[in-house]
Amino acid sequence: ALALRDVVKTYDMGTVQVQALRGVSLDIARNEYVSIMGPSGSGKSTLMHVIGCLDVPTSGTYTLEGQMVAEMSENQLAEIRNEQIGFVFQTFNLIPRVSIYQNVELPLVYAGVSRGERRRRTTAAIERVGLADRIKHKPNELSGGQRQRVAIARALVCNPSIILADEPTGNLDSKTGAEIMNILDGLHADGQTIILVTHEDYIAKHALRTVRLMDGMIESDLEAVVS
Amino acid sequence: ALALRDVVKTYDMGTVQVQALRGVSLDIARNEYVSIMGPSGSGKSTLMHVIGCLDVPTSGTYTLEGQMVAEMSENQLAEIRNEQIGFVFQTFNLIPRVSIYQNVELPLVYAGVSRGERRRRTTAAIERVGLADRIKHKPNELSGGQRQRVAIARALVCNPSIILADEPTGNLDSKTGAEIMNILDGLHADGQTIILVTHEDYIAKHALRTVRLMDGMIESDLEAVVS
Ligand SMILES: Nc1ncnc2c1ncn2[C@@H]1O[C@H](COP(=O)(O)OP(=O)(O)OP(=O)(O)O)[C@@H](O)[C@H]1O
Numbered sequence: 001a002l003a004l005r006d007v008v009k010t011y012d013m014g015t016v017q018v019q020a021l022r023g024v025s026l027d028i029a030r031n032e033y034v035s036i037m038g039p040s041g042s043g044k045s046t047l048m049h050v051i052g053c054l055d056v057p058t059s060g061t062y063t064l065e066g067q068m069v070a071e072m073s074e075n076q077l078a079e080i081r082n083e084q085i086g087f088v089f090q091t092f093n094l095i096p097r098v099s100i101y102q103n104v105e106l107p108l109v110y111a112g113v114s115r116g117e118r119r120r121r122t123t124a125a126i127e128r129v130g131l132a133d134r135i136k137h138k139p140n141e142l143s144g145g146q147r148q149r150v151a152i153a154r155a156l157v158c159n160p161s162i163i164l165a166d167e168p169t170g171n172l173d174s175k176t177g178a179e180i181m182n183i184l185d186g187l188h189a190d191g192q193t194i195i196l197v198t199h200e201d202y203i204a205k206h207a208l209r210t211v212r213l214m215d216g217m218i219e220s221d222l223e224a225v226v227s
Numbered sequence: 228a229l230a231l232r233d234v235v236k237t238y239d240m241g242t243v244q245v246q247a248l249r250g251v252s253l254d255i256a257r258n259e260y261v262s263i264m265g266p267s268g269s270g271k272s273t274l275m276h277v278i279g280c281l282d283v284p285t286s287g288t289y290t291l292e293g294q295m296v297a298e299m300s301e302n303q304l305a306e307i308r309n310e311q312i313g314f315v316f317q318t319f320n321l322i323p324r325v326s327i328y329q330n331v332e333l334p335l336v337y338a339g340v341s342r343g344e345r346r347r348r349t350t351a352a353i354e355r356v357g358l359a360d361r362i363k364h365k366p367n368e369l370s371g372g373q374r375q376r377v378a379i380a381r382a383l384v385c386n387p388s389i390i391l392a393d394e395p396t397g398n399l400d401s402k403t404g405a406e407i408m409n410i411l412d413g414l415h416a417d418g419q420t421i422i423l424v425t426h427e428d429y430i431a432k433h434a435l436r437t438v439r440l441m442d443g444m445i446e447s448d449l450e451a452v453v454s
């Protein structure tokens with residue numbers, strides 16, 4: 001489904017350069033379930049942004065479904081970001097002044113889905129993450145874990161084939177976290193590709209392969225032992 | 228050190244009322260080490276905001292160091308929030324357009340600390356959370372876990388006697404999280420009062436007492452068994 005070759009991402013800070021990714025090569029096939037782990041600052045979110053077509057590598061190539069991302073048109077990229085890839089951001093990135101209903105509905109609006117169908121899918125997504133009774137709240141009228149769940153609902157509402165989840169349970173208690181993992185496991189069983197960043201071993205165990213980053217490079221890339 | 232009696236916090240949403248806290252009573256003595264746990268949305272952050280004098284209860288009383296918070300002057304409250312209490316927010320609440328150095332320095336500026344002393348204490352706090360090489364970065368030029376550590380450094384820079392940490396390791400890998408817990412354990416050994424919200428049992432175990440919330444009420448309040 002996707003292939004990165006020698007991807008480098010450097011931030012130029014004037015006096016110094018920060019090398020967030022230092023030559024990452026990675027293949028992920030369709031319907032894989034991959035966890036990405038590594039220390040704080042090791043490049044996980046940067047890698048996810050490259051995979052999600054939200055950030056351009058400084059050098060190296062990224063091929064998605066057989067096509068070089070660097071050669072795609074703006075329209076193509078917009079559609080990929082909105083409909084093919086569902087991104088749960090580490091810092092949620094919700095729109096502050098509108099309700100969570102409108103936050104979750106937005107990708108469907110961009111996708112040109114009809115109003116009745118939008119209503120049906122938006123309410124279903126919000127119910128699935130247990131927030132039906134908070135549907136009119138704005139993000140700042142929610143708890144941290146509730147905001148995280150809105151970000152998850154929004155990422156899933158277009159039924160994307162690739163789900164990128166950057167620490168989706170970081171703000172959730174174990175029971176609510178388990179409910180979210182059930183959703184992701186179910187999507188994987190339905191054929192989606194799941195890539196999730198996590199700091200927790202017990203979350204990473206839901207995946208079938210674990211890629212570990214260290215200082216912007218892949219330190220290990222291991223299939224899970226099926227026991 | 229602090230006493231809450233029958234604290235209620237209600238949010239009026241027009242058509243419906245959200246009862247975030249439904250009558251919480253709690254005593255915490257000086258130099259206690261308390262963890263607060265409970266499901267997403269159960270009222271933990273709301274409780275922390277009341278304790279931190281950042282939010283006023285709808286009813287009930289809050290007494291801090293023998294004085295009713297409702298009777299304090301604005302100046303008194305400002306000093307408490309800035310110098311007596313160090314608050315690590317669940318969503319960090321950093322100032323986006325200035326460097327992390329300026330973010331961490333700000334409480335010292337408000338406290339009227341001299342420039343040389345501010346420099347010394349700000350750099351020490353930033354070094355203590357392992358971010359010396361990121362000192363000129365702005366918050367959006369940092370990883371999620373790095374931002375969390377800036378929020379921690381800022382909360383500690385005035386050497387406050389009460390530390391309120393709302394999920395301080397949620398975005399950190401286990402090694403970095405352990406370093407942060409070492410800092411908090413050390414502060415407790417020095418005599419500070421530590422109150423931390425966490426979803427993780429192994430973090431809660433650092434505390435000597437665990438208060439569990441459920442639907443805005445205290446479900447249990449237990450001293451740890453020392454083994
Ligand atoms: N400004 C607000 N207006 C309306 N409701 C609110 C507001 N802030 C919080 N709430 C509601 O109050 C309840 C308690 O929120 P709080 O942030 O204290 O939960 P929490 O225990 O910290 O949850 P989490 O573990 O997800 O961070 C939630 O159900 C939330 O929706």
Ligand SMILES: Nc1ncnc2c1ncn2[C@@H]1O[C@H](COP(=O)(O)OP(=O)(O)OP(=O)(O)O)[C@@H](O)[C@H]1O
Nearest residue numbers: 011020040041042043044045046368370371372373
């Ligand atoms: N815009 C930026 N400018 C400069 N440096 C940046 C920028 N964004 C990220 N960095 C740096 O790149 C490195 C990798 O960041 P990234 O967010 O990918 O880490 P991460 O592995 O997701 O960490 P965490 O587990 O803390 O979320 C970090 O050291 C960070 O300071």
Ligand SMILES: [Mg+2]
Nearest residue numbers: 045090370371
């Ligand atoms: Mg990250």
Ligand SMILES: [Mg+2]
Nearest residue numbers: 143144272317
């Ligand atoms: Mg909270």
